[in-house]
Amino acid sequence: MRKFLLEGLLRRPLTEAAPTDPEIAAMALATGQAARRRLGRSLSIRQLDAGSCNGCELEIHALSNPYYDLERFGLHFVASPRHADVLLVTGPVTKNMTEALQRTYAAMPNPKWVVAVGDCGRDGGCFAGSYAVEGGVSAVLPVDLVIPGCPPSPKALLTGLLSLLDAAEGKRA
């Protein structure tokens, strides 16, 4: 353990430094400003799986690894919808999850945003047309942003969350 702690002190961080990656650098700056303008603090995200294959969840998890380190942008995941500003929904919305999705959304305080993640969240993806799915998050809730992909990469997810902040700014100003 001591070896790892020492190494942590002596090594350069693995987190991809913002200046070497213009896209993430721009993202860091804009996210901070937009979030502060809107809420005066960081954004809390509640993730909900509405029947995904688990692929999107894996990439959302990756946002917390040292390479992406989501929290440096002021974005973080919370356990309760009552603490959340953003509902990040994956999956084609299975009918068996519709009520749980609606109740989670209802439990969130205003103002709130809904982000549909993945091709499934967009329109049901390859599961569209099945008797068991609603066919995308917008069939059940008002969606502010879609981040497509199967699954979207962690980078695409970060970019998407940034553009949400800008879109929300315009919509509610």
Place this chain on the structure above:
Amino acid sequence: MDQIETPMPQTFRNQPAPCQTVSATEWELAAVEAARGRFELFSLWATEDAVHMALRQHVSGRMEMLSLPLTDGAFPSVAAQHPAAARLERSITDLFGHRAIGTPDARPWLDHGRWGIAAPLGAAAPGPDLAPYEFLPVEGESLNQVPVGPVHAGIIEPGHFRFTAQGETLVRLEARLGYTHKGVDALMRGASLARGAELAGRVSGDSSVAWAWAYAQAAEAALAVEVPARALYLRTIMAELERLANHIGDIGAVCNDGAFAMMLAQCSILREEVLRAAEVAFGHRFMRDRVVPGGVTHDLDSAGRAAIAALMAHLRIRFPALIELYDGTASILARTVTTGRLASEHARRFAAGGFVGRASGRDFDTRRDCPYAPYDELTFSVPTRDDGDVNARIWIRIREVEQSLALIEQCLARLPEGPIFAPCAPAGAPRAGLGLVESFRGDVLVWLALGADGRITRCHLRDPSWFHWPLLEAVIEGNIIADFPICNKSFNCSYSGPDL
């Protein structure tokens, strides 16, 4: 136990699936023998007018497939004899409407009364309102129930857990799943081979390669397609990269559920590096839609080869240091050792695949015991343990990481030249094939029936978690509620895979 030196050649590997039509009496006898341990139940599924069972003979290792035509829309319950069949059987009734005579549990499983139709693959009549789901009764003094889910606190798949505790100690866990049911069986019906491959690769997102490979195997067996050697080696590299990413990520995640966050951080670095190498080599982090019937869609170029070779060298240095960290930290071992012990008897009866079975003495790995090319040409060992606790499941995965590294290195060294794809022409007659592949979680089974035009008439996909979930319920008994997350993560069952 008898050790078989050379695994029996499996006829289903390179020809249409053999199928034996049996009488109701023989069907029931097979169920009894499965319960006794002469056969292992590999799957149970239905078509419009029959039910089918895949069994593996315990001694010879031979796979058998039995089919029983329905009588008045019903068949003798397998679950009545063999509990491992219970949820598969309940799903048959939900999806097809076939009744299981003598079933010990007539509650619906996948059908939550929200589809608007009943028996979507059978009569597909308007769905009646279902009564609220009845959990199994629990009797005793000072019991309290804790309902959890379907929406959980973390970023994980949805499912409902009903805990009954006496003080801190759990006396029963009952899971209710089906929340992620997407109707894949119905979408498969009438689909083209290519569309089927797209769906198969999305049964369980963490096992895209394994599922796509099992599906491709079933199609190739049904249509007698010879897959080019290079494609088989590329599939192996992808499958082992997938195993590496999942095992390494989960070792960290299990430790995180024991409040050892440093392991999660360190393991998530290595997992990310595996996914990045996969993207360089095969153009997608999860290598989705890369394995198709007939071969693979993406060849490995010199840059990809270099990325994988560099990853192997890197992991060989970094991974052992992490294992030393795990093994040298008493506070995490205090959480994992003796926690969530799965008895080998249970693992054997439920034919538990993957690291769950191998940590509890079930010495089975599809790659060795139902071998498929090119694993029969590669050298690897199958680690097993008998202690069956959270620690044992972590160690099996550690050992399997080491085996996967060796397998990828062998594949890179021997990678044959040549084409990566062979076309799959329709057979001109109905055909069926069986696929069986070792995913990181255990054996995934695909039974695929094709019409004369090459379109899918039925595709059955059986995830290893079908048999893991009930075992998790057994494992948790007598543990404290606070240890549920670490036990659960040490199994890491799929929700989407069995919910379909």
